[in-house]
Amino acid sequence: MDYFLELLLGGLTRGSIYALIALGYTMVYGIIELINFAHGEIYMIGAFTALIVASVLTMNGMTGISVLILASVVAVLYSAAYGFTVEKIAYKPLRQAPRLSPLISAIGMSIFLQNYVLLAQTSDYLPFPNLIPVLPFMEPYSQLMGSTELVIVLTTTVVTVILTLFIKFTKIGKAMRATAQDRSMAMLTGVNVNRVISNTFIIGSALAAIGGVLIASHVGRINFYIGFIAGIKAFTAAVLGGIGSIPGAVLGGLVLGWTESFATGYVSSDYEDVFAFCLLVLILIFRPAGLLGRSTAQKV
Amino acid sequence: MKALSEFKKALIISLWFMLLTFPIMVIRVNTIEKVVEWRWRNMAFIGIGSFLLSFVWRYLLGRKEKGRKLAEAGSVEARPFSRRLLDEPRIYRPALAAVTLFAVAFPFLFSSYQTNIMTTALMYVMLGLGLNIVVGLAGLLDLGYVAFYAVGAYSYALLNHHFGLGFWAILPVGALLGVLFGILLGFPVLRLRGDYLAIVTLGFGEIIRLILENWNEFSFGPSGIANIPRPGLFGIQMSLNEATIYLYFLMIALCLFTIFVVNRLQDSRIGRAWIALREDEVACQAMGIDKTKTKLTAFALGATWAGMVGVIFAAKTTFINPASFTFLESAMILSIVVLGGMGSIIGVILGAFILILTPEYLRAFSNYRMLLFGTTMVLMMVFRPQGIVTNVRRIYKFRARGRDGEPSQA
Structure with a gap:
């Protein structure tokens, strides 16, 4: 039973992070119907920025929670800036192009960003300091769930709630929903569609950076390639839950996290990624609209 | 101001x-x-x-x-410059002769190291032409193309290891296994649209690689398989140098075969069905084209070439392991197709030579190889989505200002 509980909580942590990254995918897809392949790389850049800032700060004698906060804030800002720039360079000139073009451009951008970090930094794994402090009241449960894991789950919950409220009630959120429904109609009612798309990229990238800082603290090491697998898995999570839907992304993340956790725990740990991909294929075959998505008929 | x-x-x-x-x-x-x-x-x-x-x-x-x-x-010349150049017999005939002469003389003029690089480039020409069927003609973005390449390579390595079968026996087997896996991948993804398809094929490629890496009893895991024999020629013993030259000419022959087949396919009934499918799936079905069959043949015929090149790759390097079949390999083949021009045979050939030979000869850039691939893909999509050589589709249009209103071929 303990083993089961351990896997359950492990899957919850894992799933929370997938959910954070999946939110960015799902928002971008909802608005411009593009799989932003570079999203995983934005998350990787967030983790790298946090590592660099944290290292520089600790070497200059700073310690404690302030390092975590400063590093996270800088990472979020930088990731948002990267997301914004990537959209302007690789996707905006292709608004009118056939669907295949922005997709290929996105793959190119992803390869570019990976190799940019590889060349500018290093190809080795870098140890990532655990910035999240150990919470004393979690001490008795440390066998099951550490403080880092607790922080991850709580952050995801808070972020999701804020995002849901933001999209529901603010003006920017309303403009985003309008653009997702019908871009030309939104334009006619005075929504600045280009700005909405930029906003979406900025918000999605900021969420990815939070995910990056959290997972790097959890795993304890990063390299330039972490964004690739994380990106595919987060995309799987987004599709699983129904792409375009925010609660769907969270649900999908959790389902994926648990699937992986139980499959590696009870079946075999060698095939961790295979389970994720198989789940993706199965979902797409049997329920292409995802768990919470609505299937839309193609209009001619 | x-x-x-x-x-x-x-x-x-x-x-x-x-x-x-x-x-x-x-x-x-x-x-x-x-x-x-x-x-x-x-x-x-x-x-x-x-x-x-x-x-x-x-x-x-x-x-x-x-x-x-x-x-x-409507005031622009319909045929782009590169196409007009290629259609001009006074230009393309001598050019073709020069290329043939160069290709035949190449291994005797340059060292076996250079010949080896050229063989690699020719392998990518074949891979590019194969992927071109799937991506360029049928418009299905396949990001797991390397899986078929791996299938070919491992089928030679394993069948040779266990049963001692030779290169020539396995070359068609590799191609057939490619077809089989192409259909295997094709079935579940039939109903998916462009971007979902991309991610599923990517997942498929990764699944194949992960299985090869982890299933030690079957594939010998990450350490790979060594001592794969080079292709034979009626049992003649060849030195390493001769074997390199032999492989080079073999590759030339196979490339010519591929070009011939792909060219014929393009203008065939099935080829035109692929293009119709790429342009508009709904309209294509309304015209009575069987979507299932068309998509599956595209996957199968595209995968054939990857399976064959896989066998050659195993025979050329005599050692394979799963590390040769990562996503980056798929991305590289895709950038060849994108750079050359989707759907254009000449374009893909040029694309393969540019992307494979440039990093080899500009050693200073070899670190920046993947960076350049990524940049190429973005820049080509933004500025020249049709590639270096634009593929001109056969179009028939009525000339509005024709004197007697006779339709003329444009």
């Missing part, structure tokens, strides 16, 4: 990029020795580079926009 505002824009862009790349480009921390390396020079490079590039970028965007407007107005 316009120049000033342009200048200001470029300045802002360069400041933005300097800020953006600051943590990654300038700071490098050594977490073990606890030292920070500040590389201010990089910042200057980024600043100057992005300042100049922003001018080029906006100039090219403006030109593209102008070109589009001209095309919409």
Whole structure:
């Protein structure tokens, strides 16, 4: 039973992070119907920025929670800036192009960003300091769930709630929903569609950076390639839950996290990624609209 | 005044990029020795580079926009320059003769090292042409193409290891296994649209690689399989040098075969069905084209070539392991197709030579190889989505100002 509980909580942590990254995918897809392949790389850049800032700060004698906060804030800002720039360079000139073009451009951008970090930094794994402090009241449960894991789950919950409220009630959120429904109609009612798309990229990238800082603290090491697998898995999570839907992304993340956790725990740990991909294929075959998505008929 | 505002824009862009790349480009921390390396020079490079590039970028965007407007107005020559060059018999006949002569003489003029590189480039020509069927003609973005390549390579390595079968026996087997796996992948993804398809094929490629890596009893795991024999020729013993030359000519022959088949396929009934499917799936079905059959044949016929090249790859390197079949390989083949021009045979051939030979001969750039691939893919999509050589589809149109109203072929 303990083993089961351990896997359950492990899957919850894992799933929370997938959910954070999946939110960015799902928002971008909802608005411009593009799989932003570079999203995983934005998350990787967030983790790298946090590592660099944290290292520089600790070497200059700073310690404690302030390092975590400063590093996270800088990472979020930088990731948002990267997301914004990537959209302007690789996707905006292709608004009118056939669907295949922005997709290929996105793959190119992803390869570019990976190799940019590889060349500018290093190809080795870098140890990532655990910035999240150990919470004393979690001490008795440390066998099951550490403080880092607790922080991850709580952050995801808070972020999701804020995002849901933001999209529901603010003006920017309303403009985003309008653009997702019908871009030309939104334009006619005075929504600045280009700005909405930029906003979406900025918000999605900021969420990815939070995910990056959290997972790097959890795993304890990063390299330039972490964004690739994380990106595919987060995309799987987004599709699983129904792409375009925010609660769907969270649900999908959790389902994926648990699937992986139980499959590696009870079946075999060698095939961790295979389970994720198989789940993706199965979902797409049997329920292409995802768990919470609505299937839309193609209009001619 | 316009120049000033342009200048200001470029300045802002360069400041933005300097800020953006600051943590990654300038700071490098050594977490073990606890030292920070500040590389201010990089910042200057980024600043100057992005300042100049922003001018080029906006100039090219403006030109593209102008070109589009001209095309919409209908006042632009329908056939692009590269195509007119290729259609001119006075140019392409001597060019073809020169290329043939060069190809035949190549292994005798240059060292076996150069011949080896050329053989590799020819392998990528074949892979590119195979992927071109799936991506360029049928419009199905396949990001797991390398899986079929791996299937071919492992089928030779394993069948040879266990049963001692030779290269020539396995070459068709590899192609058939490619077809089989193509259909295997094709079935579940039939109903998926473009972007879902891309991610599922990517997942498929990764699944194959992970299985090869982890299933030790079957594939010998990450350590791979060594001592794979080179292709034989009626049992003649060949030195290493001779074997290289033999493989080179074998590759030339196979490439010619591929070009011939793909060219014929393109104009066949099935080829036109692929193009129709690419252009509009719904309209294509309304015209009575069987979508299932068309998609499956595209996957199967595309995978054939990858299976064959896989067998040759195993025979050429005599050692394979799963590390040769990563996603980057798929991305490289895809960028060959994209750079060359989707759907254009000449374009794909040129694309393969450019992308494989340039990093080989410009050793200084070999570190930047993948960076350049990524950049190429983005830039080609933004500025020249049709590739180096535009594929001109057969079109028949009525000339509005014709004297007797007779339809003429354009």
